[in-house]
Amino acid sequence: PNIDGTYPFRCDVSQVCIDTIGNFTCECSPVFNTTGTCIFNSSLCVNNNTCTSPIDPNVISCLYGTVNRNNTCIPWCNSTCPGFCERTNGYYQCNCMKWPGFQYTSDGKSCSGCGNRNYGYGCNESCQCNFGTCNPNATNVNQSCTCNSGYTEIFCDKRIDICALNNTYDSTIEDCITDPNDGDAVYICRPGYAIDSTTGNCTDVNECANNQSYCNVEVSSCMNTIGSYLCNCLSGYQSVNGSCIDINECAVNASACSVYNNTYCVNIKGSYECRCNFNYAIGGDYTQLYGNVLNTNELCLPINYTSFCANQCMPPATCSGTTGRCECPSSNYTLVNYALNDTLQTCQCPGHPFIYFNGTS
Known part of the structure; x- marks a missing residue:
């Protein structure tokens, strides 16, 4: 055969081909040389392959690419390409194009599988597999690759999700x-x-219990939720763009301290206070100056400063609860230190030393 598997007609059907070194010769088959004319006689043949001599039944001639094996004509290619040996164009030959994934060997006498990178009839197509192996039996590009585990697409170039x-x-x-x-x-x-x-x-995860939250404990409290947590603003704060901001109760409510007399409103972090006005204190106690009376029953009263000058004023001088100092009955008197005790103060009468206070006037 040729390297493509075809079986050429080297001799006439009535002749046999004799192989020689580097060549061949054609001789008349003894089956058809009974009269010396070498004329083909189809009546001597059965199955279109085996022709028997009318003179000697042990003499046969094998036609169409068959060979004599134990006096029986069988296709020559049965032994070299089993499954692919077929009669084509009148002669038996290897048909390696019968199925995809096969190609002719270099001598044309058998069929071999495609290499690692080819597929199709005659192995004429190239595989482009990235993460897979070439499928030699494929007949089109969509079947050409067998992907490795975890990969997909035509050329096995995409991970399976x-x-x-x-x-x-x-x-x-x-x-x-x-x-x-x-x-x-x-x-x-x-x-x-x-x-x-x-x-x-x-x-x-309980972010609040595990100190994993980002809540500012000074202005908010942490509340765990499923899969997360919330930072809830404390009383006196409001959420602004995700942050807890102090509420200025005094600005929001101008009458916040109106129920407390003699007070004014002061905003503090998270709350507010109602403080006593100037010269007023809780219960009039100067130690409670600017005291906060919010949410109490206390009153802001005028401050009594008598403790500042108690037991320090000699008549006619008197201790003033308003100023906390010794004062004279009128502006005609002069407030001076007592001569016998400079820790005390008294008032000198007009015309002193000729006029003095006698205890009543």
Whole structure:
């Protein structure tokens, strides 16, 4: 045969081909050389392959690419390309184009499988597999690659999203990630959850109890929620753009302290105070100057400063509760230190030393 598997017509049907070194010769078959004319006689042939001599039944001639094996004509290619040996164009030959995935060997006598990178009829197409193996039996590019585990698409160049295929995990508490090394699904607890060492499941993290929140304890309180937490503003604060800001109760409510006489409103962090006005104090006690009477039954009264000058004034001087100093009955008197005790003060009469206070006038 030729290297493409075809069987050429080297001799006439009534002749036999004799192989010689580097060549061949054609001689008349003894089956058809009974009269010396070498004329083909189809009546001597059966199955279109085996022709028997009318003179000697042990003399046969094999036609159309068959060979004599134990006095029987069989296709020559049965032994070199079993399953591919067929009669084509009148002669038996190897038909390596019968199925995809095979090609002719270099001598044309048998069929061999495609290499690692080719497929199709005659192995004429090249595979372009990235993460897979070439399928030699493919008949088109869509069948040309058998993908490795974890890969898909025509050329096996795309990772299979295992997480998208696997719906057994709870996406509300855990995330699924495809491992780039082996393509397996890796499950990671979502923020706000952690692995329970006993069950192995993702469970809620109490950020408030574990000091994992970012709540400012001075202005807010932490409240745990499933998978997260909330920072609730304390009383006296309001949420503005996610931050707890002090409420200025005095500006919001101008009459916040109106129920308390002689007071004014002062805003403080998280609250406010109703403080006594100037020269007023809680119960009139000067030690309670600017005292806060909010949410109390106390009163803001004029301050009594008599304790500042008690037992320090000699008549006619008197101790003033308003100023906390010794004062004279009128501006005609002069307030001076007492001559016999400079820790005391008294009043000199007009015309002193010729006029003096006699105890009553």
